Amino acid sequence: MLNPIKLANKNFLSSLDTSREELFHILEIAKNFKNKDLNIALKNKVLGLIFDKSSTRTRVSFQVAMSRLGGTTIDLNPTTSQIGRGEPIRDTARVLSRYCDALAIRTFRQSDLEEYAKWSTKPVINALTDLEHPCQALADFLTMHEEFLDFKDVVLTFIGDGNNVANSLILCGALLGVEIRIACPKGYEPNSLVIKKALEIYKDSNLLKITNDLNTAVSGANVLYTDVWSSMGEEGLKEHKDKVFNKFTINNNLVSKANKDAIILHCLPAYRGKEITNEVFESEKSRIFHQAENRMHAQQALLSCLLS
Ligand code: CP
Numbered sequence: 001m002l003n004p005i006k007l008a009n010k011n012f013l014s015s016l017d018t019s020r021e022e023l024f025h026i027l028e029i030a031k032n033f034k035n036k037d038l039n040i041a042l043k044n045k046v047l048g049l050i051f052d053k054s055s056t057r058t059r060v061s062f063q064v065a066m067s068r069l070g071g072t073t074i075d076l077n078p079t080t081s082q083i084g085r086g087e088p089i090r091d092t093a094r095v096l097s098r099y100c101d102a103l104a105i106r107t108f109r110q111s112d113l114e115e116y117a118k119w120s121t122k123p124v125i126n127a128l129t130d131l132e133h134p135c136q137a138l139a140d141f142l143t144m145h146e147e148f149l150d151f152k153d154v155v156l157t158f159i160g161d162g163n164n165v166a167n168s169l170i171l172c173g174a175l176l177g178v179e180i181r182i183a184c185p186k187g188y189e190p191n192s193l194v195i196k197k198a199l200e201i202y203k204d205s206n207l208l209k210i211t212n213d214l215n216t217a218v219s220g221a222n223v224l225y226t227d228v229w230s231s232m233g234e235e236g237l238k239e240h241k242d243k244v245f246n247k248f249t250i251n252n253n254l255v256s257k258a259n260k261d262a263i264i265l266h267c268l269p270a271y272r273g274k275e276i277t278n279e280v281f282e283s284e285k286s287r288i289f290h291q292a293e294n295r296m297h298a299q300q301a302l303l304s305c306l307l308s
C-alpha cells in the first residue's frame with residue numbers, strides 16, 4: 001500500500017516546494033484517493049482558510065478534502081476577522097498556527113504569503129496568489145496523467161495571460177519534464193524569474209517555449225489550456241485586456257490545428273466567448289470538469305503528505 005510521505009518542505013507556497021519525486025508521489029496518492037484505494041485519517045486536524053479573494057473550487061475542494069480525511073476547516077473570512085482591520089500578518093500567523101494544523105491562504109502578493117509562512121509554526125499552503133496557483137497545477141497534471149499516462153508524450157499549450165496559473169504550470173512542467181508552450185500577447189509573458197528557474201530545471205531547454213504566435217504554439221499540442229483574461233483584482237483592466245487578448249480565444253479552428261488527441265483544460269471560472277468558445281468548452285475534448293473534480297483529490301493528497 002502507498003502511504004503518504006512527509007514532504008521535505010514544511011510549506012507549499014510554490015510548485016517548486018516539492019521535488020520531482022514528491023510531485024509524482026502526490027499524483028499517485030491523489031489517484032489512490034480518487035479510486036478509494038486509500039484511507040488516511042487526519043482525525044481532529046484543522047485547516048484554516050484565509051481567502052482575500054473569491055473562490056468556489058479551491059475553498060470547497062479544501063473543505064471537502066479535509067472532511068474526507070476526518071478533519072475539519074475553519075473559514076477565516078478576512079472581513080469579519082481582525083485581518084481585515086489590518087492586524088499584522090506576523091501576529092495573525094503566530095496566533096492561528098497555535099489553533100490550526102495548517103493554513104490555506106489566497107491573497108494578492110506572494111510576499112504576504114511568505115510572511116504568513118515565516119511566522120506560522122504550521123504548514124502554509126498557497127491557495128492562489130498573483131504569482132502562482134500551485135494547487136491548481138497539481139490537479140491539472142493529475143488530469144493530464146489520467147489522459148496520457150506518460151508525461152513524455154505531452155505537449156501542453158497554455159493560451160492566455162502569463163500570470164499565476166501559467167507560472168505554476170511552467171514550474172510543475174519543468175519538474176515533470178513536460179513540454180510547455182505559452183502563447184500570449186506581447187507584454188503578458190510569464191514571470192521572468194519563473195522562466196529562469198524552469199530553465200534551470202529542464203534537462204532540455206527546448207521544452208519551454210514562450211511565444212506571441214498562436215499557430216506555432218498550438219501545432220502538435222495534446223493539451224490546450226486557458227484561463228480568464230482578467231484575473232481577480234484586475235476588474236478595472238477588463239475592457240483593455242479584452243482588446244489585447246482578442247485573438248487568443250480557443251475556438252474550433254484553433255483546436256483543429258492541435259493534435260487529434262488534444263484535450264481542453266480550463267481552471268475555471270470561464271468566460272465563454274472570451275478566452276474559450278461555448279462550443280469548445282462543451283465539446284467532447286473538454287476535460288474541464290474532470291480537472292475541477294481533481295482539485296479535491298489532489299489537495300487531499302497534498303494535505304495527507306503535509307499533515308500525516
Ligand atoms: N480554479 C480556481 O481556483 O477556482 P476558484 O477561484 O473557484 O477557487
Ligand code: NVA
Pocket residue numbers: 163164165227228230231232267268269
Ligand atoms: N488567473 C485567475 C485564476 C483563477 C482561478 C485569477 O487569478 O483570477
